[in-house]
Amino acid sequence: xxxxxxxxxxxxxxxxxxxxxxxxxxxxxxxxxxxxxxxxxxxxxxxxxxxxxxxxxxxxxxxxxxxxxxxxxxxxxxxxxxxxxxxxxxxxxxxxxxxxxxxxxxxxxxxxxxxxxxxxxxxxxxxxxxxxxxxxxxxxxxxxxxxxxxxxxxxxxxxxxxxxxxxxxxxxxxxxxxxxxxxxxxxxxxxxxxxxxxxxxxxxxxxxxxxxxxxxxxxxxxxxxxxxxxxxxxxxxxxxxxxxxxxxxxxxxxxxxxxxxxxxxxxxxxxxxxx
Numbered sequence: 001x002x003x004x005x006x007x008x009x010x011x012x013x014x015x016x017x018x019x020x021x022x023x024x025x026x027x028x029x030x031x032x033x034x035x036x037x038x039x040x041x042x043x044x045x046x047x048x049x050x051x052x053x054x055x056x057x058x059x060x061x062x063x064x065x066x067x068x069x070x071x072x073x074x075x076x077x078x079x080x081x082x083x084x085x086x087x088x089x090x091x092x093x094x095x096x097x098x099x100x101x102x103x104x105x106x107x108x109x110x111x112x113x114x115x116x117x118x119x120x121x122x123x124x125x126x127x128x129x130x131x132x133x134x135x136x137x138x139x140x141x142x143x144x145x146x147x148x149x150x151x152x153x154x155x156x157x158x159x160x161x162x163x164x165x166x167x168x169x170x171x172x173x174x175x176x177x178x179x180x181x182x183x184x185x186x187x188x189x190x191x192x193x194x195x196x197x198x199x200x201x202x203x204x205x206x207x208x209x210x211x212x213x214x215x216x217x218x219x220x221x222x223x224x225x226x227x228x229x230x231x232x233x234x235x236x237x238x239x240x241x242x243x244x245x246x247x248x249x250x251x252x253x254x255x256x257x258x259x260x261x262x263x264x265x266x267x268x269x270x271x272x273x274x275x
Contacts, residue, residue: 002076002078003081008088015092018082023161026038037107037160038102039105039165039170040103048105048170053106053173055104056079057082059093059102060100061089061100061101072103076103110178116151116178120149122272124142124226125151125152125195125202126150127231127237128155128230128237130232131232132161132162133262134261135168136163138229138265142175143168143174146274148175149176149177154183160172180194180195196245200225202226203226203227203246203272205248205249205250205264206248207235212247213248213249215251216246216248225272227265250264
């Protein structure tokens with residue numbers, strides 16, 4: 001049975017995870033097993049529960065106690081449920097609650113790189129992508145467009161930050177992902193070498209006069225391919241492009257020079273999927 005608590009103050013004990021802790025503090029890099037992430041909206045929370053994520057507490061508008069939140073409370077067991085009026089909760093979190101419900105959850109353990117790559121034929125590698133909306137959108141496309149797993153470099157936005165989770169529509173819990181390297185110094189040289197040792201050809205998605213089209217038959221014929229995507233604005237670093245087996249670009253018209261990284265990822269994932 002959930003422990004329902006009506007909150008009247010923004011400083012009520014137990015609300016720190018929703019209002020006072022930074023994303024870095026929630027992640028708890030020193031003790032990953034103690035890290036927390038925030039899932040937003042009933043659908044996303046349900047997918048996280050389906051994936052085995054452990055709930056810590058719920059925060060919801062009072063009207064959802066007998067509505068959308070009821071089934072979630074039944075699934076979550078004996079955890080605190082904080083509730084109040086929409087205006088108070090928005091002041092607490094600093095943003096309107098999507099669908100009126102948030103859930104604080106324990107961070108799941110990331111798989112080992114070798115385990116994730118075993119049996120995979122198509123991977124997405126996100127290099128230093130810092131915008132949480134782009135990260136979430138890329139995860140959603142990766143899940144939909146037949147990508148087997150996602151690797152994020154140490155300087156990439158956390159895929160479990162609240163906005164990335166919400167934009168991904170919960171697909172971040174459906175497609176395997178892990179960090180490639182413990183430290184920024186391990187990418188790209190060491191990371192690319194690991195991928196190549198595991199049999200992956202690597203393709204840098206980048207604007208270059210020497211880049212081949214993503215329609216190039218050689219790319220489509222690769223049995224194991226890692227598609228490397230770079231940060232907003234600057235794109236992939238020169239060392240990464242030089243270290244990849246291929247550089248490829250999306251043919252475009254009307255003199256458009258590039259696409260947003262999330263849009264480009266969706267196009268590349270579909271074109272380079274295993275046939």
